[in-house]
Amino acid sequence: MCSFACLRCLQFIVDCRSNQSWPFSLITKCETIRQEEQLGKFLPRSDFPVLKSNLPRLLVEVNSGTKRDCPEDLVQMFLSGAAIVRFANKFLDRFKADKNFVLFAIYILYITKLAGCVVVGFLQEYRFSVGHLG
Numbered sequence: 001m002c003s004f005a006c007l008r009c010l011q012f013i014v015d016c017r018s019n020q021s022w023p024f025s026l027i028t029k030c031e032t033i034r035q036e037e038q039l040g041k042f043l044p045r046s047d048f049p050v051l052k053s054n055l056p057r058l059l060v061e062v063n064s065g066t067k068r069d070c071p072e073d074l075v076q077m078f079l080s081g082a083a084i085v086r087f088a089n090k091f092l093d094r095f096k097a098d099k100n101f102v103l104f105a106i107y108i109l110y111i112t113k114l115a116g117c118v119v120v121g122f123l124q125e126y127r128f129s130v131g132h133l134g
Helices: 004-016 072-091
Strands: 026-029 039-042 048-052 055-062 103-114 117-128
Touching: 055 072, 072 103
Parallel strands: 055 103
Antiparallel strands: 026 039, 048 055, 103 117
């Protein structure tokens, strides 16, 4: 059960979410299209990213569609999170020897306000690490 402080933090995230761009782009490759069009740049955005030295350490996403929609925000969070973990474990000296970079993520499907209180309909926490990515 969430404490009052936890619910206040969730309310802050929902009220202050900014859909912030990350400080860098990701290079993407889609192997199912023509070779000359396979590489591209993608600038991830998060509702509430927490960065340390310009590297995401916590991602919080709030579903921007309805409860019934396929959560595109969740899929984007998974793909971006996996890319960050792979990048950190391969190129950052602090993590590449032990491959121990961990990125935390929280996905909120919906939030409702009832009589001034915050009710979280679905809150899921994720932990991205090399063990989960293969």
